[in-house]
Amino acid sequence: MEQQMQHEQQRLQEVQEAIAKERFLLDGDATRLKDEVVRIRRHFWDEVRVNTDSFDDYLETIIGLRQEAQELAVNQTLHGQAAKRLRVLDRMQGRPYFGRIDFRESGSDQTAVVYIGIGTLRDDSGEDFLVYDWRAPISSVYYDYQPGEAHYQTPGGKVDGTLEKKWQYVIKNGELESVFDTGLTIGDEVLQQVLGHGPNEQMGSIVATIQQEQNQVVRHDGGKVLVVHGAAGSGKTSVAMQRIAYLLYHYRDTLTSDQILLFSPNALFAHYVANVLPELGEENMRQVTFQQYVNEHLHPELTSETPFEQLEYVYTQQQAGGYRARLQGIEWKATTSFMKRITAYLNELKAQGMVFRPIRFRGDVLITAEDIANHFYTEASFRSQSIANRLEWLAEELVKSVKQKLTGEWKADWVQEKMDLLTDEQYHKAHQTLAKRAGFTRSEAADFDMTPKALAQFIVRQQLTAVAKAIRKFAFVDTVALYRQLFEQSTADGPEEWKEICAMTLETLDRGHLFYEDATPYIYIKQHILGIDANRAIRQVVIDEAQDYSAFQFEMIKQLYPNAQLTILGDFNQAIFAHARTTEDFEGVTTLYGPEETRVYYLARSYRSTRQIVEFTRKLVPNGDQIIPFDRSGSEPQLVQVENVKDLHTQITHQVERYQAQGYTTIAIICLSAGESSAAFEAIGEACGAQLITTTSTAAEPGVVIIPSYLAKGMEYEAVIVYNASADVYSDEFHRRTFYTVCTRAMHELTLFSVGEPTHLLANNGI
Numbered sequence: 001m002e003q004q005m006q007h008e009q010q011r012l013q014e015v016q017e018a019i020a021k022e023r024f025l026l027d028g029d030a031t032r033l034k035d036e037v038v039r040i041r042r043h044f045w046d047e048v049r050v051n052t053d054s055f056d057d058y059l060e061t062i063i064g065l066r067q068e069a070q071e072l073a074v075n076q077t078l079h080g081q082a083a084k085r086l087r088v089l090d091r092m093q094g095r096p097y098f099g100r101i102d103f104r105e106s107g108s109d110q111t112a113v114v115y116i117g118i119g120t121l122r123d124d125s126g127e128d129f130l131v132y133d134w135r136a137p138i139s140s141v142y143y144d145y146q147p148g149e150a151h152y153q154t155p156g157g158k159v160d161g162t163l164e165k166k167w168q169y170v171i172k173n174g175e176l177e178s179v180f181d182t183g184l185t186i187g188d189e190v191l192q193q194v195l196g197h198g199p200n201e202q203m204g205s206i207v208a209t210i211q212q213e214q215n216q217v218v219r220h221d222g223g224k225v226l227v228v229h230g231a232a233g234s235g236k237t238s239v240a241m242q243r244i245a246y247l248l249y250h251y252r253d254t255l256t257s258d259q260i261l262l263f264s265p266n267a268l269f270a271h272y273v274a275n276v277l278p279e280l281g282e283e284n285m286r287q288v289t290f291q292q293y294v295n296e297h298l299h300p301e302l303t304s305e306t307p308f309e310q311l312e313y314v315y316t317q318q319q320a321g322g323y324r325a326r327l328q329g330i331e332w333k334a335t336t337s338f339m340k341r342i343t344a345y346l347n348e349l350k351a352q353g354m355v356f357r358p359i360r361f362r363g364d365v366l367i368t369a370e371d372i373a374n375h376f377y378t379e380a381s382f383r384s385q386s387i388a389n390r391l392e393w394l395a396e397e398l399v400k401s402v403k404q405k406l407t408g409e410w411k412a413d414w415v416q417e418k419m420d421l422l423t424d425e426q427y428h429k430a431h432q433t434l435a436k437r438a439g440f441t442r443s444e445a446a447d448f449d450m451t452p453k454a455l456a457q458f459i460v461r462q463q464l465t466a467v468a469k470a471i472r473k474f475a476f477v478d479t480v481a482l483y484r485q486l487f488e489q490s491t492a493d494g495p496e497e498w499k500e501i502c503a504m505t506l507e508t509l510d511r512g513h514l515f516y517e518d519a520t521p522y523i524y525i526k527q528h529i530l531g532i533d534a535n536r537a538i539r540q541v542v543i544d545e546a547q548d549y550s551a552f553q554f555e556m557i558k559q560l561y562p563n564a565q566l567t568i569l570g571d572f573n574q575a576i577f578a579h580a581r582t583t584e585d586f587e588g589v590t591t592l593y594g595p596e597e598t599r600v601y602y603l604a605r606s607y608r609s610t611r612q613i614v615e616f617t618r619k620l621v622p623n624g625d626q627i628i629p630f631d632r633s634g635s636e637p638q639l640v641q642v643e644n645v646k647d648l649h650t651q652i653t654h655q656v657e658r659y660q661a662q663g664y665t666t667i668a669i670i671c672l673s674a675g676e677s678s679a680a681f682e683a684i685g686e687a688c689g690a691q692l693i694t695t696t697s698t699a700a701e702p703g704v705v706i707i708p709s710y711l712a713k714g715m716e717y718e719a720v721i722v723y724n725a726s727a728d729v730y731s732d733e734f735h736r737r738t739f740y741t742v743c744t745r746a747m748h749e750l751t752l753f754s755v756g757e758p759t760h761l762l763a764n765n766g767i
């Protein structure tokens with residue numbers, strides 16, 4: 001064994017030398033390329049002879065420009081590639097590889113020894129691989145098999161053979177610490193070690209320990225939709241990030257990181273995952289939250305409640321009037337029944353019911369809403385057209401009509417007044433523009449005689465342009481009134497509290513505001529009427545925490561990114577939003593592109609928490625027995641009942657101190673709501689040295705945080721303290737999924753405090 005270790009030490013050293021050598025050469029190249037780029041930029045115009053005297057001179061100038069631009073682009077690309085390779089080499093220096101497989105192809109008497117790391121490394125000759133990229137086809141054997149028969153797929157077909165050996169290496173800061181023969185050891189010691197450590201404040205890559213069931217997801221290919229349903233801590237987010245890295249490698253000739261879009265739940269989470277791809281030497285994908293999308297697409301006169309404000313209402317306003325109706329409304333507005341209702345409504349609008357705004361000029365109505373509606377519904381050639389197409393045509397007609405109506409406007413008093421008030425600069429500008437239009441060159445402009453009539457017409461035209469622009473953007477369609485109409489009608493299949501839901505929705509709309517549950521349906525209607533601005537460049541869309549998305553949201557994402565494959569990851573036990581509280585699977589998602597285009601994986605093993613914590617948390621949810629803990633041992637979760645809030649604060653402060661003394665650096669005190677969080681922060685923030693996390697937080701420092709439940713979603717902490725797991729706070733059945741989400745954030749330690757009687761949700765835990 002010692003001899004083996006020496007051999008491995010020596011090999012490691014050789015590989016490190018090869019990395020250092022490539023690094024040295026590339027460093028020189030990168031510097032040279034950078035200097036070249038700077039030089040070309042600086043002297044761009046020196047190299048190009050600009051001469052437009054004759055056509056030939058002009059052509060020569062264009063050719064010169066193009067050559068120079070091409071040279072710049074080539075150098076920039078080469079520099080980008082060199083810089084990327086340098087990033088990979090930098091990371092490989094400290095840990096060139098983490099695994100090895102000895103694989104013998106069927107029919108061959110030679111065994112290939114394959115070392116696996118985050119990037120490829122060849123020897124001096126360029127012929128042999130010293131290290132294989134973890135995403136190379138042969139590397140999949142490492143993740144998929146124990147010693148014995150094995151195979152892997154290449155673009156050329158399936159390769160069968162025997163996996164003779166499978167080793168894992170622990171290399172830290174360039175030093176070989178240990179080698180495991182993972183074909184022989186029971187349990188995964190490296191994984192035990194990795195999971196036993198605390199997290200940084202940002203997520204890391206799991207490339208060295210991807211598990212077989214996760215590897216299937218990472219390398220899945222084909223179909224428009226990939227759904228990953230997995231328990232809390234089963235690695236959904238990690239797998240999503242590794243998958244993005246895999247796709248960037250596999251489709252490196254056709255896919256770039258800016259063609260990949262990740263929908264994340266909030267800014268804090270976006271920051272949390274932002275380090276994984278750079279750690280693997282890849283550039284980050286684009287990230288967006290659904291709320292950002294909503295804000296960009298609302299009518300400018302509307303504001304919308306945020307998803308977090310909606311949750312705060314749901315969690316804290318049980319006693320408010322209309323609460324029951326609001327909750328029903330939240331659920332109903334996310335259903336496929338409501339979507340069907342909207343589809344029928346959009347169809348009806350082809351024949352009747354469109355609502356328009358009059359077209360005004362300087363406050364006066366030029367074309368009434370009734371006239372626009374008449375035009376829209378009586379034009380015979382429109383009948384078979386979609387609403388969006390009709391509007392395009394109508395807009396042009398309206399612009400023409402407005403122009404016609406304003407032919408004599410230049411004589412109006414307001415124009416004369418405006419002319420009198422023009423500054424010298426404005427007058428000069430008008431003169432220049434009109435001279436140019438009349439064919440005068442810049443040097444001849446002074447000879448142009450601008451008549452008062454021409455100036456007056458110019459002033460009118462300026463205002464008209466703004467009106468035409470608004471018409472072409474369909475400002476004459478009253479999208480808010482169109483959404484409103486849905487709640488002015490009765491419906492046969494609406495929920496019990498329909499009348500009250502309608503009254504609440506209308507009252508909110510009257511204030512120029514939307515409930516969060518109305519934002520997506522409103523935008524959906526708006527886009528179907530005015531046309532969708534689809535983004536065809538995006539090729540991959542990844543939706544994490546997808547259990548919180550409604551049928552509308554999925555449909556909208558599909559329509560927005562028609563060329564993208566979707567990876568949808570979620571866990572319905574963590575569906576904390578009221579609209580999803582009774583949904584149990586992604587069945588609705590299957591209808592997006594049909595079952596043949598949809599593949600579903602289930603990840604049952606939970607890696608984040610100790611066995612004791614998983615055994616505790618899985619009793620909180622109905623199907624919890626399907627969740628399999630990774631066998632890592634820790635202490636039992638504790639429930640501490642206290643008599644009053646004063647005691648609660650004293651005890652929590654002591655608990656934080658104990659955790660700190662145990663060496664934990666990421667500790668979360670998780671509250672149900674923002675209100676509870678700020679009260680907790682006020683009382684114990686200073687004593688615990690804690691940061692308060694709010695919806696506006698974009699990053700958290702390592703240390704103690706006080707955080708509301710919905711912002712802790714997707715995150716993890718070494719030690720979790722549930723602020724108040726009492727029957728008063730987690731009072732209802734609908735708190736179950738939130739409570740489960742809160743408790744599953746813990747990696748090593750979980751303590752629940754309760755002022756008075758604990759929540760009924762703990763009944764299955766014998767409490």
Ligand SMILES: Nc1ncnc2c1ncn2[C@@H]1O[C@H](COP(=O)(O)OP(=O)(O)OP(=O)(O)O)[C@@H](O)[C@H]1O
Binds near residue numbers: 239608
């Ligand atoms: N194969 C693995 N090797 C090492 N660590 C892993 C592996 N799979 C998961 N983990 C770790 O388990 C923890 C949970 O992973 P992750 O956050 O991706 O799970 P999740 O399913 O998205 O969780 P949740 O739904 O609860 O937010 C992370 O610390 C992650 O690094």
